[in-house]
Amino acid sequence: KQEVTQIPAALSVPEGENLVLNCSFTDSAIYNLQWFRQDPGKGLTSLLLIQSSQREQTSGRLNASLDKSSGRSTLYIAASQPGDSATYLCAVRGSGGGADGLTFGKGTHLIIQP
Amino acid sequence: ETGVTQTPRHLVMGMTNKKSLKCEQHLGHNAMYWYKQSAKKPLELMFVYSLEERVENNSVPSRFSPECPNSSHLFLHLHTLQPEDSALYLCASSQVVRTDTQYFGPGTRLTVL
Numbered sequence: 001k002q003e004v005t006q007i008p009a010a011l012s013v014p015e016g017e018n019l020v021l022n023c024s025f026t027d028s029a030i031y032n033l034q035w036f037r038q039d040p041g042k043g044l045t046s047l048l049l050i051q052s053s054q055r056e057q058t059s060g061r062l063n064a065s066l067d068k069s070s071g072r073s074t075l076y077i078a079a080s081q082p083g084d085s086a087t088y089l090c091a092v093r094g095s096g097g098g099a100d101g102l103t104f105g106k107g108t109h110l111i112i113q114p
Numbered sequence: 115e116t117g118v119t120q121t122p123r124h125l126v127m128g129m130t131n132k133k134s135l136k137c138e139q140h141l142g143h144n145a146m147y148w149y150k151q152s153a154k155k156p157l158e159l160m161f162v163y164s165l166e167e168r169v170e171n172n173s174v175p176s177r178f179s180p181e182c183p184n185s186s187h188l189f190l191h192l193h194t195l196q197p198e199d200s201a202l203y204l205c206a207s208s209q210v211v212r213t214d215t216q217y218f219g220p221g222t223r224l225t226v227l
Contacts, residue, residue: 004156034215034216036218041223042220042221043116043118043120043204043218043219043220043221044204044206044218045116045218046215046216046217046218049215089157091157101147101149101159101162101172102149102157102159102216103156103159104156104157104158105156106154106155106156107156
């Protein structure tokens, strides 16, 4: 059974810092990996999707990398801003039968101090 | 706004009640999903529908009954729930199953008394 782990569970940094969030997964047989952000009491907003054949994706100040063989992904946030404060979730979609949904980690709760 | 709406946003029900959660997607997608988010646990996949056919049922108790009458609407019918079923229930959709980005609704916060 696929398991997704996110480290750290919580992170608080001053505004302007560059930071890295980590995600690891136990089964490397995945179709893709997706990073989301979730604001308190709200649904999820998709940030980046990396297909299993890709190594990284970039969107603005965000860069996500994928090392499928080692079961790892990182989300890099450049020049952090208070508006980046949220919970960041990593999720993988397996390539095995009956695995059409996403398996999520518990998330990293990020606070950017003004 | 992601193009996925959920109603109601909040629901309080007793253990003997019957209620339904509704999800609607305005994106022309063919796949829809129900997830459960409990406190201090990862989001858990409950059901997957592709072209109105259930393609995955992730060992969910029978007190949760999904219905997908068309590709734009998804329901979750609830009956005789337990207090531990209190959670945020999230609906999502994607163009196709398996390979596409999933777009999530805002969720329904369910409290079972």
